[in-house]
Amino acid sequence: MFEDLRDLYQDVILDHGRQPRHGARLAAYDVTAEGDNPMCGDRVRVFARHDADGRIGAAGFEARGCAISIASADLMAETVTGHTDDEVRALAGRFRDMAMTGAVPEDDVAMARLAPLAGVHEYPSRVKCATLAWHALLAALDGKGESGRDR
Amino acid sequence: MNVTTRPTPGDPALLDSAAIRAEFPILGETVRGKPLVFLDSAASAMKPRAVIAAMTQTMETQYANVHRGLHWMSERTTEAYEGTRDAVARLINAPDRAEIVFTRNSTEAINLVAHSYGRGMLRPGQAVVISAMEHHSNIVPWQMLRDAHGIELRVAAITDAGELDLSALEALLADGRVGLVSITHMSNVLGSYTPAQRIAALAHAHGARVLFDGSQAVVHRRIDVQALDADFYAFTGHKLYGPTGIGVLWGRRELLEAMPPFLGGGDMISSVSYERSTWAAVPHKFEAGTPAIIEAIGLSAAVGFVERIGYAAIAAHEARLTDHALARLSAIEGVHVLGRAQDRGGVVSFTLDGAHAHDVATLLDRQGIAVRAGHHCAEPLMRRLGIDSTARASFGIYTTHAEIDTLAEALLRVREFFA
Structure with missing residues (x-):
């Protein structure tokens, strides 16, 4: 019945949407920001902690949203760990392009991991679900969200 | 058009579904290879041939600007445009056609009242009451009035069943400071009707005026603004099988006359000089600029369409659909229907x-079924x-029992997919 929907709801997405590994507020974080999608009311708050070398040591999120937005936030948290802020900004740009066009860049390990989300490009109203957490993370890195420690 | 109700022994109000559906060309479309099952009429309804034809005919045969031309085309178009005012006045039993003000939609109608009645006639320190089940269009204009004009905004609670809590409303009215009660006549989320007559009586007993947002209600049951004893009533054309871009504000003449204009410009003036301008009489005082002429003519056709079918038949049809939907959906494990109001419509x-x-x-x-999802x-x-x-899922006059069965069966597959 839903064979064609497997492009959108791949097992990775259903799995991470149901049981996110990073779907919690970090005990300690130095940046956070909230993103929301006013069209649907989905909300995500992302948290990140930088290590002494400036790389992201851990990322997490609290979200209320659809399977796509939760899975995307979870895969993002996994992907950005170990990267510098500038690298994360570049990843976000590549991810957005992939979500919009469906084209998975070659020899791009990070995007290969996020590729299950590329199927959203066929569902214009769902692209924002996939990019919501990334927007929130960029806002957090840019200092546009408040930062805190176990607020 | 030849849509009538089919007299059936014991069930005089049964709609001839096939004949009605045949009036809506779009219902013959397929979506993703499957017949369209359109269950999103509360967001916007599909358009019958009568509406499409009236608008097309206007543009093809009889079109000019209204209220200004001294030529045949303008005179005929003005007649058709003004004819809509008569049709709408009849539809909601307004005592006076001059009480029908055309707006873009319900949102603009409510903004008109918030601006012209709110700033023009309410004093800072007075309050406006809304309910806890309003559409944003009946929340935000009052917040703007509150912030600009020193009006207090009060919210009447709803019960867990999704009905307006009348005792909560009465408590909010008790201090006599409320100038206006602005409440939905039917929730776009829960489907609950509000007891408009009792709300109006309560408001009036405490010296407040009352506005009903009838965006949903006017689609499903006959509205009689005099029987409700309303002061203002707002609705939009596009949910009533009419086009987008045309809405209605009905208001008591003495209120409309006392209120300052909303927008300024052409068509709403009596005379203009650089020193001062004077306003046209109602309703034109509130209709600045070239109006939605073609859309108004389309609305007239929509009103005619609804009246030919008749609200008795519409209400009976939708009550059966709603009962069927509630029964089918409630029977699915894991599905939770919101609200259990006694008096509810097809949402x-x-x-x-x-x-x-x-x-x-x-x-x-993916199964061809259109529903709305989100915060509505x-x-x-x-x-x-x-x-x-x-x-x-929301229903219109063209919705069938079979479509609700299709929804219920599809939901079983959705549940399986995410299990």
Whole structure:
């Protein structure tokens, strides 16, 4: 019945949407920001902690949203760990392009991991679900969200 | 057009569904290779041939600007445009055609009242009461009035069943400071009707005027503004099988006359000089600029269409559909229908365990079924209900029992997919 929907709801997405590994507020974080999608009311708050070398040591999120937005936030948290802020900004740009066009860049390990989300490009109203957490993370890195420690 | 109700022994109000559906060309379309099952009429309804033809005919045979030309085309178009005012006055039993003001939609109608009645006739320190199940269009204009004009905004609670709590409303009215009660006549999320007559009586007993947002209600049951004893009544054309871009504000003549204009410009003046201008009589005082002429003529056709079918038949048809939908959806394990108001119309919101409303909507869409999913422009209500979003199936005169069965069967497959 839903064979064609497997492009959108791949097992990775259903799995991470149901049981996110990073779907919690970090005990300690130095940046956070909230993103929301006013069209649907989905909300995500992302948290990140930088290590002494400036790389992201851990990322997490609290979200209320659809399977796509939760899975995307979870895969993002996994992907950005170990990267510098500038690298994360570049990843976000590549991810957005992939979500919009469906084209998975070659020899791009990070995007290969996020590729299950590329199927959203066929569902214009769902692209924002996939990019919501990334927007929130960029806002957090840019200092546009408040930062805190176990607020 | 030849749509009539089919007299059936014991069930005089049964609609001839096939004949009605044949009036809506779009219902013959397929979506993703499947027949369209359109269950999103509360967002906007499909358009019957009569409406499409009236608008096309206007543009093809009889079109010019209104209220200004001294030529044949303008005179005929003005007649047709003004004829809509008569049709709408008849539809809602307004005592005076001059009390029908055309707006873009319900939102603009409510903004008109918030501006012209709110700033023009309410004094700072007075209060406006809304309910906890309003559409954003009946929340935000009052917040803007509050912030600009020193008006207090009060919110009447709803019960857990999704009905207006009349004792809560009465308590909010008790201090006599409320100037206006502005409340939906039917919730776009829960489907609950509000007891408009009792609300109006309560408001009037405490010296307040009352506005009803009839965007949903006017689609499903006969509105009689005099019987309701309303002061203002707002609705939009596009949910009533008419075009977008045309809405209606009805207001008592003495109120409309006392209120200052909303927008300024052409068509709403009596005379203009650089020193001062004087306003046209109502309703034109509130209709600045070239109006939505073609859309108004389309609305007239929509009103005619609805009247030919008749509200008795429409209400009976939709009551049966709603009962059927409530029974079918409630029987599915994991589906939770929101609200259990005694008096409810053809709007059913629900959640499905283990699946977000958006995912539900996407999977239903794959089966050709159009529902709405999200917060339905009613975020405060969602918070009151303790949820983020719902899926919503809403019905029109063309909706069939079979379509509701299709929805129920499709939901079983959705549940399986996310299990």
